[in-house]
Each structure stands twice: as structure tokens, then as C-alpha cells.
Amino acid sequence: MENKLYLDIETNDSEIINRINKEILEREGSVNTIIISIPSHKHFNKKLLSLIEDDCVAVYFHSDILKEQLEQIIITFIENEKYNIAIDGPSGSGKSTIAKALASILSIDYLDTGAMYRAITYMLIKDKIDLHHEDSVCSYIADLSMLIKNQRIYLDGKDVQDHRRDQIVTKNVSLVSGYECVRSKLVEIQRRISKENSSILDGRDIGTVVLPKAKYKFYLNADVEIRARRRFEETKEDISYEEILKDIIKRDEHDKNREISPLRKAPGAVEIDSTSLSISEVADEILKSMRAADHYE
Numbered sequence: 001m002e003n004k005l006y007l008d009i010e011t012n013d014s015e016i017i018n019r020i021n022k023e024i025l026e027r028e029g030s031v032n033t034i035i036i037s038i039p040s041h042k043h044f045n046k047k048l049l050s051l052i053e054d055d056c057v058a059v060y061f062h063s064d065i066l067k068e069q070l071e072q073i074i075i076t077f078i079e080n081e082k083y084n085i086a087i088d089g090p091s092g093s094g095k096s097t098i099a100k101a102l103a104s105i106l107s108i109d110y111l112d113t114g115a116m117y118r119a120i121t122y123m124l125i126k127d128k129i130d131l132h133h134e135d136s137v138c139s140y141i142a143d144l145s146m147l148i149k150n151q152r153i154y155l156d157g158k159d160v161q162d163h164r165r166d167q168i169v170t171k172n173v174s175l176v177s178g179y180e181c182v183r184s185k186l187v188e189i190q191r192r193i194s195k196e197n198s199s200i201l202d203g204r205d206i207g208t209v210v211l212p213k214a215k216y217k218f219y220l221n222a223d224v225e226i227r228a229r230r231r232f233e234e235t236k237e238d239i240s241y242e243e244i245l246k247d248i249i250k251r252d253e254h255d256k257n258r259e260i261s262p263l264r265k266a267p268g269a270v271e272i273d274s275t276s277l278s279i280s281e282v283a284d285e286i287l288k289s290m291r292a293a294d295h296y297e
Contacts, residue, residue, distance in 0.1 A: 005075040009039055016073070018078060023077055029211045033078040033106055035291065039070045043054050076291070082198050085290075086206035089220035090263060092227025094274045094282060095202035098168050098220065101283045104202050111193055113203035113210070114144065116186050117177040118164035124176060131172055138181035167237045174251050178258045183209075204255055207266025217269035220282070226275050284286060 007016060024031050030084035085102065089095050090215060096112055120141060124131060129140050147154040152161040176182055183205075184273065190210050194201060202209065208216040222230075228245035235244070255263040265271060270289045274282050 003077045005077070007073040007075065009071070009073060009222075011073060014026050014073075020075060023075075023196040027077065027079065030079045031077045035076040035078065035287075037070060037074040037076070039073070062208055069211040082195075083216070084194050084198070084211050084214040085216045085218070086214040086266065086269070087200065087202040087218045087220060088204055088207050088263070088266060088269065089202075090227065090255065091219040091248050092224075092230045093222045094230070094279070095220050097279055098274075098282050098286070099200045099202040099223075101279055102286060105283065105287070106198075106200075109193075109197045109199040110151070111148070111190060111199055111201045112151075113186065113190055113201055113206065114173075115149075115153060115161070116189070117163045117182070118169050118173050119146070119155055119160045120144070120182060120186070121169050121173045121176040122160050122166065123155050123158075125168060125172065126275065131175055134179050134181075137176065137179055141182060141185060144185075146186075149195070165235065167235070171247065174254045174258075178254070178260055180260050183261055203259035203265040207269050208264050209261045212266065216286075216293065217266045218286055219265040219269045219271045219290070221271065222271050222275040224252065 002088070007019065020034060085099075085108075087095050087099050096114065099110055099112070102108075112286050121131075123144070124137060124140060127140070130136050145156055146155075152159055153164075187205075187210050190201060190206075193199065194211060198203060201214075203210070207214060207219070217291060225245065230242060231244045231248065232239075232241040269281075270286075272285050277285070
């Protein structure tokens with residue numbers, strides 16, 4: 001069945017809704033995303049489109065933000081399939097924020113792999129494990145159970161989600177995440193979760209190690225000063241911008257040069273510099289790239 005519907009720009013909103021509903025019904029619920037590409041001068045009453053019968057379908061608009069010179073309304077139906085999106089990049093590049101936004105737009109699962117490493121780092125610190133003694137760290141996490149439920153992380157039944165941004169965790173997570181036993185344990189969990197449903201994962205080795213065969217791979221970057229500013233504005237702790245900048249520079253160096261799973265741009269990944277882009281602009285760049293990869297352009 002054709003996955004594109006082309007309509008004249010003069011088609012009114014109610015007729016568009018009826019055509020969309022008809023296409024959804026004919027596909028017997030197999031559609032999970034609809035992308036509506038419209039000419040920059042065409043305006044929709046989006047409230048009307050909320051009347052679409054299948055409330056399990058995510059609707060995303062492409063309009064003048066992409067500067068597309070369209071002469072028709074193009075409606076793309078994306079049918080159910082399990083796929084993964086891998087987003088890598090250094091600290092503060094916007095990976096988690098963008099991944100959450102895309103997960104919402106595409107109605108897929110989001111897995112914050114960085115939060116997993118931070119959660120383990122927090123528990124190690126809380127239980128006074130020597131972080132510089134690899135054998136002690138490996139012994140501690142060997143039987144540690146991890147559960148992710150409703151975007152919250154539980155270790156041995158304890159909710160540790162709210163401690164992931166503690167400054168002491170931030171200062172030590174690179175050290176802990178560099179241990180092979182830690183990465184092996186978490187990579188296994190990440191791969192298992194990613195097989196269950198379509199999902200988006202962000203981190204530093206998603207496209208290179210965790211999901212090298214992910215359908216879509218991206219590498220986000222930004223000037224280090226901008227990344228430090230973002231961290232400074234989101235932190236709730238008493239720490240200066242200069243200290244955060246110093247920490248990020250140090251972490252960049254460690255992440256790129258560590259022996260186990262160093263930070264690298266994955267082969268085939270699309271690189272996006274988010275220095276001067278808003279969240280919505282980065283999300284649109286990624287979605288546009290995905291459409292191009294699937295011949296939606």
C-alpha cells in the first residue's frame with residue numbers, strides 16, 4: 001500500500017482529516033506515525049487534526065521551519081516497525097533533551113544511558129566503595145539489580161533517579177564508566193531493552209558499541225563554552241560556570257581517550273552542531289535526515 005498521500009494545497013482541513021482517518025482504517029492500526037509536510041504559506045487549524053480517530057498515532061508537522069518549497073500537501077504514513085535511533089556526543093551537547101523530544105514526537109521509548117552510569121556511580125559513592133579500585137567496583141556491581149520504570153532508575157529496589165546530577169556524581173562518572181565490567185553490564189541491559197520496542201538511546205558509545213546496526217545514527221556536538229553554559233543553567237548546586245567548564249574539558253579528554261568504548265562518531269552517523277540551534281531546530285534536522293534516509297523527501 002502506498003505510504004504517501006498527495007493533496008492539493010487548497011484541500012480543506014476537514015477533508016484532510018477524513019482522508020487520514022480512511023488511510024489509518026485501511027491499514028488496520030498498523031500506522032504509528034503521520035508526518036504532514038505542508039507549503040510554508042499553508043496554515044492548518046491543528047485543533048481539527050486532534051480529531052483523528054486513532055489516538056495511538058503521533059502526528060508531526062513539517063512546515064516553513066524546514067524551508068521546503070512544496071507545491072502540494074504531502075502526508076507520509078510510517079507503519080509499525082521496530083527500529084532504534086542512536087545519538088552520541090560529548091557532555092552538554094543536548095543529547096538527552098533532544099532524545100526526549102524525539103521520543104515524544106515519534107511515540108517511541110527513550111533510554112537515557114548516561115543516567116544509568118550516573119546511577120551506579122551514585123550508589124558506589126553512597127556505599128563508600130573506592131572508585132579508583134576497579135576490582136572493588138566490579139565486585140560491588142556484580143549482583144546489583146537495575147530496573148527502569150516510568151523513566152526512573154531503581155538499583156536494588158532503591159529509586160536513585162534524583163541523584164544522577166549530583167556534582168560529586170558528575171565529577172566521578174567518567175572514571176566509573178571507563179571500567180569494562182561496568183560498561184559490559186550496562187551495555188547488555190541497554191541492548192535487551194532496545195530489542196523490546198522501537199527506542200532512542202543517547203550516550204557516548206551507542207552507535208559504535210551498543211547499537212552499531214541502529215537504523216538511524218547521529219552525533220551531536222557544540223562549542224565547549226556553550227555546553228558548559230547549558231550545564232551551568234540547569235544545575236541546582238552551588239558551582240560556578242568556570243568550574244563546570246573545567247570539568248567538561250577534563251571529561252571530554254577522558255571520554256575521547258579512554259581505552260574502553262571511547263567517544264567517537266559512529267560510521268555512517270550524521271553530525272549536527274547544536275551550538276546555535278534550538279531544541280526544535282535540532283529535532284527537525286534529525287527528522288529531516290530520517291526522512292531522507294527512508295526516501296521520504
